[in-house]
Amino acid sequence: MRKKILVDMDGVLADVYAQFINFEYRDTGIKKDLEQLKGITEAEAFPLHHEHLNSQGFFGTAPLIEGSVEGLRYLNEKYDILIVSSATEFPSSLRDKYDWLQKYFPFITWKQMIFCGKKDSIKGDIMIDDHSKNLDFFEGRRILFTQPQNALLECDSYERVNSWHDIMDLL
């Protein structure tokens, strides 16, 4: 039986840091440098964070994480894939996220999508996520995808990957 992998969207498929930087630059003229954001939360890094997450289009126009299309296609052929995304906190993101997945990952069907509030009730064998709060409640194998907010995290119970290239090497 194929193993089931839960794949996060924001910070794993969608480059939300690039999007935060773009939206903040548009609204304030300040352009943040990724290197300066290591070890602080997204909310600390981007003062307009909450407003941008709530704005229509934020998720719908997010750029791709490099290598994610090729990487997810590879995983989808080898494993049972579920895309599990925190979305109900920002209801305008629901349709945006669906459309975004359809656009970039047309090989992912509606049967493989879960939009939720919390991820602690979703079953799987492997979870790939950039947020430790999601991995910490997961009973299977935990893969932490590096983003600035988790860059300084010690991770004894996670396997850290820095790219989709790393994921394809690992899985």
Next chain:
Amino acid sequence: MRKKILVDMDGVLADVYAQFINFEYRDTGIKKDLEQLKGITEAEAFPLHHEHLNSQGFFGTAPLIEGSVEGLRYLNEKYDILIVSSATEFPSSLRDKYDWLQKYFPFITWKQMIFCGKKDSIKGDIMIDDHSKNLDFFEGRRILFTQPQNALLECDSYERVNSWHDIMDLL
């Protein structure tokens, strides 16, 4: 520790049969009688079923199942409640369902919502659903909420309830 109950929306909280009947009557002038729909699927009962499920507003204007507000409020005080709804097949339903929950069940937070394709990866202790296809993959206690499509189903592995009154008696 409180038990976790997965509560279905369509056919348990939202009266989709009433909505199918209303939409079909609007579009065809034919008004179906619930009594004649026992034991046949929703798709068989309503020829425009798929078109209506895809139309904006179908889920957003669905009437409540009788007793569901009082019943869910009761459960929400006693158990951990997750609303688990098949939604990604009909993407316009995503926001409709969120707004509908907010309107009628404001005590349910975004943390308690899951909009998915399939329900077989959602963990819980008890599932309340009107579709056997969802209950059959569930490992916990299975409660079948009577609707015409399941009315003739023999249910050795389910507990059948005919109303929210029955649910409150049972749980």
